[in-house]
Amino acid sequence: MLDMAWTVSTGSDKNRSDKNSRSCDHPRVSDDLRLRRLTAMRGCDRLLSGNRPKTMRERLADIAAGGDLDAMPDFYDGGPVTELEQRVAGLLGTEAAVFFPSGTMAQQVALRFGAERTGLSTVALHPLSHLEMYERHAYSQLSGLRAVTPTREPRNPTAAEIDALPEPVGSVLLELPMREAGFVLPTWDELVDATAAARKLGARVHFDGARLWESTTHLGRTLPEITALADSVYVSFYKSLDGISGAALAGTEEMAAFARAWRHRHGGQIFQTFPAALSALSGLDRELPRLPEYVRHARTIADALAALPGARVFPHPPHTHQFKLWLPYSADALSDAVLALAEREKIGFAAYWQDADVPGYAVTEITVAGPALEWTADDVAAAGWLLAQELES
Known part of the structure; x- marks a missing residue:
């Protein structure tokens, strides 16, 4: 069983300082790599975690949907x-x-x-x-x-x-x-x-x-x-x-x-x-009316991810539509493999990996949103197999 105690150790002064130096959501990466990842995610036909990144034009469409633009x-x-x-x-x-x-x-x-x-x-x-x-x-x-x-x-x-x-x-x-x-x-x-x-x-x-x-x-x-x-x-x-x-x-x-x-x-x-x-x-x-559906489907996604070789999920079942996933590879190897999978196969698996305190594992956060509702357990297994092939190549 994977030792979950690593989560407490991230509260050390050193790690707090490291985390405070980056954004709240993702590890800091170069602007070029960040743009490459975002472009790859936008180009995916299927996205397991999170929402497809939006352009500024798409954001403006959200604004227009929020109210009467002719009002003051x-x-x-x-x-x-x-x-x-x-x-x-x-x-x-x-x-x-x-x-x-x-x-x-x-x-x-x-x-x-x-x-x-x-x-x-x-x-x-x-x-x-x-x-x-x-x-x-x-x-x-x-x-x-x-x-x-x-x-x-x-x-x-x-x-x-x-x-x-x-x-x-x-x-x-x-x-x-x-x-x-x-x-x-x-x-x-x-x-x-x-x-x-x-x-x-x-x-x-x-x-x-x-x-x-x-x-x-x-x-x-x-x-x-x-x-x-x-x-x-x-x-x-x-x-x-x-x-x-x-x-x-x-x-x-x-x-x-x-x-x-x-x-x-x-x-x-x-x-x-x-x-x-x-x-x-x-x-x-x-989004608010859809969140209960995301939470329910997160349990299906978490079960399927937990069945991948060496994978660990916590909490299992998830309490919300977000949870953590560990895989037995380095963060660099997983980040490279996920990016290659997105660019070549148009499958967005899960980005933003970090090396965990558990030796030999890296961890990411999974967010089950609208795009993930299209994924079945078999889809997760198939994507996991493709990722494993990429990691072993």
Whole structure:
């Protein structure tokens, strides 16, 4: 059995520094290689993981689908931005939602709000959280907050671990799902117990819900039922909804007023953001209703991938439409083979491989989106055979 403990070791200071120096989504590569990969993916007849990369013209079509282009845009606020905020608040069942240009900015404001309301500058968060791995420790650098670690296990903390925190905290942050651990979610009962334990300590609960949209299937609850457990929640518009960019911070009206003031202070009060807002509205119409189907089909894809020689999948079955795949080759060998397969056979298998802490293995993230719905288990097996032939040639 593959040792999954490697996921915790990626939280070391060295690896955090390495990850903080690159993008949130993919390892840094040369511009030429990145363009070659994107071109190959666009040219594939079949794509197992992710969506086909879009040109700027295609992105503009998404904007056009998101609303009436003859209407007036936003001017620092209003227009499609206000429409988006109201729609998100309705979907999540919160009093209000505030548009942010990035999730990193939204989360800093949420944690600052918690610190000011509780008088405590400590935040309980996981060392694998997005704030530690990808945000250059903005919570400490910009707001003077300090992290307390409830657990190093590759999952969200349990109620018992929150109860056992060595000092008071102003906020408890839970990432739903936790990407670095394998897009893992707690059970509904575990989540209820963990949030209750946080409140027992007098702490606010903040959900890093960048991918909350697709978590309803595993948790067995609606979005409003899930967000009702938190004081604030951040959601992304591009990670699952295929929007251009942007995020929302949702919660009470009081928090929203605070968020708008601090969004301005962080430089996020942009004159016009209607392209991102319209793209997000389009994503809510187009992708959000399909996410449960993606999650269901991810189980079929995960089973088929796990059957490939030497392959390991985690979690198995997946909790969302994303999971991790390990294969017994180096990252360089897999990257080269996948690219060759895409260019020659027009089959997009899975890109962005990294060498794992498990000797002899490399790991990637699989995202089952619209293109993957065309794949059967037999299709996965056939593509795996072709990849193996490429690796052995």
